[in-house]
Amino acid sequence: MRIREVVNMATDDGPPLGVSVDDIVASGRRVQRRRRAGLAAGLAMGAVAAVVVTTTALAPAGDRTGKQTTQAAASSSPAVAKAAAGPLLADALEFTFSGYSVGPVHVQNPIVAGNAYQIAAVTVDGTTDSRHRGKVSDRRDVKPRLDATLTLYRPGVYAVQRLAGAASTTVAGQRALKMEHHQGVGPWLRTLVWQYAPNAWAVLDSSADRSDLPTMRQLEATAAALTGAAARPATVPFTLSYVPKGYDVFAVGDHMTGSLDAVGGPSATAYSGLMFAKDRLPKSGLLRPYDNMMWGAFQIMISANTADASVTPGCDSGLCTRLADGGKVTVAVASNAGSLSNAQSMKVLNGIRLTDVHDTGTWVDIRTALTR
């Protein structure tokens, strides 16, 4: 059987389309109107705020909050440690909690830091995740799949009022909402949202093959056990001498590249991912981490050049790549939707100077990584 036949056989009995071209055009017009209105409002706000608001990302690091910062990479310890007591509120591109466990549920150390949130992968004993490797020779050995994350949004960022169909509950005495969804052969989706600090919301998301991985009760217990740790900045294994004018960091992945959603947890071969956006991003109204496609983003990805993932240096389809460290490391700049020309991407690429990707002690605070 051919792959085309496999896909057709798996999808040809889908329901009739419930949306028409006219519906999509009408919706597109609404998006355009909202975008124009938002830009107008943003420009007005920006004129007022420009004097006050300075770029946090890639600005010189300082003791903005009085919190202790460390150079340690959040995911450098593979062990899931018990969370230490401390404040959970974070500044941009900063981690303020550590991994912990509640029974079979394990919250890993956070590996994605954005200018509005921090994200950690969540695992459950006896499951695997989307990035699980290995050959399946016996289906009885296949573990249930689970993709789960914990996201802590900074105050005022999460649009809790826009959630639909949520049931009310409490977590550690704080207001919370919970939602579940399952259809046909699709995944079991669960979300638990709770207020971990004034006007600041945390979200546990899970998507699993089985209905009980994890249960909502387990999610609630996991949420209740969350505590803070000493704040530490996101770090990257490089310095950077060029970023096109107007661009700013909006998310950093520690041992994660690509979508920077923390799903699957840290990878031994994906060292560091960085997303830049051109526009000033809204700091409110989010229901999920930023989608890098929506903001003319470009990405830097540092990963291992392994035998099964080898690359050819050069530029193609908006992806510019070079090899480093004797060919062992791949350095890539990806321009989404043509945000950068190949010449600009190459200039960014050639301005990257690696530290030791294997020694997180040599990694650089993201706020000081730009040396221009």
Place this chain on the structure above:
Amino acid sequence: MKADEEEAFRQFVAAQLLALRKLAYVTCGDWHLAEDAVATALAKLYPRWRRLDRPDLYAKTMVYRAAIDERRRPWRREQSASDAMPDVTQRDPTPLSDERLRVRAALLQVPPRQRAALVLRYYLGLTQEETARVLGCTTGTAKSQVSRGLGRLRDLLTAEQIELSDVEVWGNAHT
């Protein structure tokens, strides 16, 4: 948007809608979420239509990312084109062949990113570089995702006494 541009957008949507919905379904395994992902992605494409050299790649990327199941949940469906319409209704259930069920079950046991990589590469005919752009990863990682997905799908189908054609797979591959 000018009238001729909107007409081009309409033609693009009409031509891509079903294929994009398949990409979304194979990625997330849920028709309802798949359609919502496609409608939302195409609506967001509308204001960017004039500025894109490759709207097809952009649309596939948006749909893929929206369909990754941990990122597309009904309670976040705040802006989709299908909000104002009734839920998608499953058509009258007809007996699915045993083989169809086994093929679908096997495909949906392949991890979502690997499934999407397979569809992009071998069903939608993207190059390795284009597949990498849609998946948001390096070309090497995309190759790895395709390779692992193929291996896993072949193993799962073999367990069902269904053979995946090597000739077709490699014959379709771009370098």
